[in-house]
Amino acid sequence: MHSSKGRKLVGLAVVIAVLVAAAPVFAQTGGLTGTCKGDDGKPLAGYTIMVERQEIKWNSKVKTNKKGEYTYIGLAPGDYKLTLTDPNGRTVFFITRHIGLGDPTQVDFDMAKEKAAAQKDLAANPEYQKKLEESNKEQKQFSGLKQTFDQGQALYAEGKFTEAAAMFEQALPFANPKNAPIVLARLADTYGKAAGKETDRDAKAKDQEKAVQYYQKAMELTPTDSGLYNNLGSLYADMGKIDLAQAQFQKAADLNPAGAGRVYYNMGVTFYNKGKMDEAATALKKATEIEPTFADAYYLLAQALMGKATLSPEGKVIPAPGTIEALETYLKLDPSGKWASAAKATLDQLSGQVQTEYKKVKKKKG
Secondary structure, X not given: OOOHHHHHHHHHXXXXXXXXXXXXXXXXXXXXXXXXXXXXXXXXXOOEEEEEEOOOOEEEEEEOOOOOEEEEEEEXXXXXXXXXXXXXXXXXXXXXXXXXXXXXXXOOEEHHHHHHHHHHXXXXXXHHHHHXXXXXXXXXXXXXXXXXXXXXXXXXXXXXXXXXXXXXXXXXXXXXXXXXXXXXXHHHHHHHHHHHHOOOHHHHHHHHHHHHHHHHHHHHHOOOXXXXXXXXXXXXXXXXXXXXXXXXXXXXXXXXXXXHHHHHHHHHHHHHHOOOHHHHHHHHHHHHHHOOOXXXXXXXXXXXXXXXXXXXXXXXXXXXXXXXXXXXXXXXXXXXXXXXXXXXXXXXXXXXXXXXXXXXXXXXXX
C-alpha cells in the first residue's frame, strides 16, 4: 500500500502535468482591449467594434460599456481590421492592427486624435494643399457672387430693373462655369424688363440688344435649355422681329417636347398681342393638339380665330372654322374659369341668341 504522503505527491504531479499541458493552449491566443472616445473626449457607450481577421474569412464583434471600454480575448494571432460603428450601425472609422500572443493588445479609438492625425497627414500632402487653396478661392468667389446677386434680386423685386442689371453685372465676374448661365439669364431677363419701362426709344433699343446678347451668351454655355429660347422668342416679339421670335419658340419646343404645348401657347399669345392672328391661331392650335386639356389655349385660340371672322351682307358675324368648337371645349374643360362668362357670351352671339346687326328703332307717334 502507498502511504498518504505518496498519494499527495502523485496528485500534485498530476495537477502540474495538467497545468503544463494547458499552458501552451492559453499561450496560443491573444486579445484586444481599449477605450473609445468621441470628438469631445467623452466615452462612446453602446458602440460596436467589428473584428475581422484579414488572412482568413472570420469576423466577430464586441460592444463598449458605459465607460466606452471593451475587451475581446481568445483571438488567434494575425492581422485584424477593427471597425468602430455607432449605435445606428454607421461606420465611424477603422484601424488595422496585428494581434500577437499573450496579453490583450491595446487598441483605443479616439476620434479627436484620429481627425487631428488625418489633418496633419493631409496638410503635408501637396495635392491636398492645392485643393484647399482652390476650395478657399471658390468660397471667396461664391461669397462675392451671392452678396451682389442677392442685392440684384432685391432691386429686381422692387421693379428697379436698371439698378438690378447693374448689380448682376457686378456679380458676373464672380461666377464660375457652373453658375454663370444663371447670372447671364438673369441679366438678359432684367435688361428685357428695363426695356419695357423705358420711354426713350434709343435707351429701350439699347436695353433690348443687351438682353439679346446675354441670352445668346447663356445659350452658348447651356445650349439645351429650352427656357432660354422661349424667353428670347418673347423678347424678339417685343422688338417686332416676328420671324426671329418664331424660330426661337420653335427651337424651345424642339428641345422640350414634353413642355412644347406651353411653348406654342406662349408663341400664340405673343403673336396675338402683335395682331398676327394667323400665326397666333396656328401656334395655339398646336398647343391644344399637344396638350388636349389645356383650357386657356382653347379660349385664346377662339379669340385668335375671331380675329379672322367675317360679316355677312346682312351684318351677321361669320366665325372662322373651329371657333365655336374651341369655345365649347374651353367651357367643358373649365366651366367656371376666368374667361367662362366671356366665352358663353361669345357663343350666344355666334349662335344667334343675341342680335348681331344694328336695327334703327322707330319713333313712337306722339
